Amino acid sequence: MSIELSGVRKSFGDFVAVDDVSLEVRDGSLTALLGPSGSGKSTLLRIIAGLEVPDSGRVVIAGADRTDTPARSRDVGFVFQHYAPFKHMTVRDNIAFGLKIRKVPRERIRERVGELLGLVHLEGYAGQYPSQLSGGQRQRMALARALAVEPRVLLLDEPFGALDATVRKELRAWLRRLHDDVHVTTIFVTHDQEEAMEIAEQIVVLNEGRIEQIGAPREVYEHPATEFVMGFVGPVTHIGGSMVRPHDVDIATTPVAGGTEALVERILHLGFEVRVELVTGDGLPVHAQLTRQECEELELREGQIVYIRPNRLLRAVA
């Protein structure tokens, strides 16, 4: 189902968490709310779920105004950052909770819970308690619990934030596939730009309660609308007052038109890529990112004078 927010505002005391946010999310899409902590992304997600009431603005889900609908009647699946497992219930009872409340016949509940356990790869764990599961398993149980009631919208608050790096990578790919299978409109909150790029079809970049940019991952990365977005979604370096991605810096060993003279200070070999740290004539540091091959072809060495030039400018600094 589509989601539309218009003019949503929410403050806690003096702190404005969400400031006049308007946003449209297409039916069946996968959207990331990306921003640093305190940017209002979680508050915005909780407003969509009905867990927070906005001070002003409207929340429209599937064409119907839901601003005043309580959370329990919104048909929204919510996955909490720390999973919020019902600790006194088994995995099976956790997943069945929403169905039991809806007085679904017992036979049907058993069937549905079985399906979901398969979907999240927890077949052998139905009788276990959350305390006996690993973090990744708890996360998947929370997802199954949210999906059990066939929500119109799935909302995930920092879904992988509390997991270690390997499990996180695995779950990201898995969530992407799950979305292809289940196809429910999904919004997730993250502060990790790589995660947003990898999973989402649409990224909403938030800062200090406001939307900085909405766009596809590539658009946000290559055409950042503001300086904040530029710095947040990827690495930047400055050449002569312009901002540029380190992999968009060309290095030449002979003078080139529009090039800036610079001294190679350090060359760091980071596997496939090479990071070159330079200093320009006016003493400002610049760093460039090359492939190993490019570096070898240039025969770069530390202490050498080179000429650098951005091959793609992001945006001139005002």
Place this chain on the structure above:
Amino acid sequence: MSSRSRSTLALRSTALGYLALILVAPVGLVFYRTFEHGFAAAWHSVTTPAAQHAFWLTVELVAIAVPLNTIFGVAAALAIVRHRFPGRALFSSLLDLPFAVSPVVVGLALVLVYGRKGWFGGWLADHGIQVIFSVPGMVLATIFVSLPFVVREVIPVLREIGTEQEEAATTLGASLLVTFRRITLPAIRWGVAYGVVLTTARALGEFGAVSVVSGHVAGQTETLTLHVQDRFEAFDLAGAYAASVVLAILAISTLASMSLLKRRGAPA
């Protein structure tokens, strides 16, 4: 023997010696004195009409005060932890008043309000209701002194479990009542249980406040604790010891039932 194990031994002996001196010896002696002249004699002492009445009156007070304070305690804890309202801090500190105020003062305060010459007492008496020197006053006194236990046990548990589980239940379609019954209550059940045990123990053993409002009429307004005092002052030491043993057994079985429950409730 290493110095470490020697110091451990010393520490243990001190702790156990202290307990023996303060707790085990006096209570043990009461049991010894009770059964000194045989079980039959003790049984005779606790089955006098006054003793039986005192026993049932104590049970009655506990049966009224504990459920009321449990319901109130859980509701108050929820209000304090989950809601923001003006006067919340004041409300929270008022709940500790029964800890701070001497029970005798509580009893006197009740007399001031509900006594024949008190604020309400006159009006109530005109309508045929006698609170002071009667069972209703004793119920009030018992409720007052055992008020804070459930609240104080439940508040930290509520804080610890946080709101996420409740919010999760809400997004899954649960109403407030269902969320409370199926999520909150199971999560705080050990806090509630422990609060109930403490409330029961306090209500069983209350003396001061109940003493002031009861009037000490044997066979009418005498609880077990008051009965012990009554027997003691009448130089019926056997009766006093026997009633004390009954009180002790009630308290010990309360604690034991708690441990049993806890064992069955594991491992959640």
